[in-house]
Amino acid sequence: MNYKIKSSKIVFKRKWLSIRSDTITSNKKTFKYYSVIIPEKEFPIIVAITPNNKIIMERIFRFPLRRYVLELPKGTVEKNETILQSAKRELLEETGYEAERTIKIGKFIANPSRLTETATIFVALNARKKTEQRLEELEDIRVIEMTYDEILEKASKGLVDGVSIAALTLAMNLIKKLRKHKIKR
Numbered sequence: 001m002n003y004k005i006k007s008s009k010i011v012f013k014r015k016w017l018s019i020r021s022d023t024i025t026s027n028k029k030t031f032k033y034y035s036v037i038i039p040e041k042e043f044p045i046i047v048a049i050t051p052n053n054k055i056i057m058e059r060i061f062r063f064p065l066r067r068y069v070l071e072l073p074k075g076t077v078e079k080n081e082t083i084l085q086s087a088k089r090e091l092l093e094e095t096g097y098e099a100e101r102t103i104k105i106g107k108f109i110a111n112p113s114r115l116t117e118t119a120t121i122f123v124a125l126n127a128r129k130k131t132e133q134r135l136e137e138l139e140d141i142r143v144i145e146m147t148y149d150e151i152l153e154k155a156s157k158g159l160v161d162g163v164s165i166a167a168l169t170l171a172m173n174l175i176k177k178l179r180k181h182k183i184k185r
Contacts, residue, residue: 002026038117044087045074045119045163047171048097048127054145056095056127061140070154072164087122093134095143099124105174110163121167123174148172
């Protein structure tokens with residue numbers, strides 16, 4: 001497709017996001033296109049597996065939807081923190097769980113039609129409850145251990161966010177290999 005960006009400007013800016021308005025010409029037509037710009041650009045998402053092969057999910061209230069959804073633990077990378085350190089910290093803060101081993105398995109673009117962020121997926125093996133959650137003021141999170149099939153059932157009813165479904169799908173390849181070869185988790 002032939003298109004040209006005529007102009008681009010930030011029309012809204014806050015600490016956590018900005019909204020950019022682009023004026024685009026294509027085939028002699030002009031369009032306005034709005035994108036959400038996330039300053040962090042990359043966030044960790046954690047597929048935490050317990051010793052009894054349950055997956056740690058969060059039942060979390062999401063204000064834009066005005067309802068609870070199920071998600072994998074995820075979060076933001078703090079200043080002077082690696083993405084791996086962020087993954088471990090977020091898992092502990094949001095769930096109270098800690099894993100024996102955390103493996104980075106890949107990345108994906110969260111929503112390229114409107115957002116600029118990338119998800120980095122981690123599998124956290126042998127995750128066990130170590131402490132109480134340390135939630136931020138507006139976080140309303142209940143931790144639930146679920147099977148893969150239970151998560152898929154909830155996903156088919158629109159109760160699981162798409163980023164978690166994508167991360168879980170990619171993580172299942174590694175999990176199957178670990179089980180098949182009985183690799184120490």
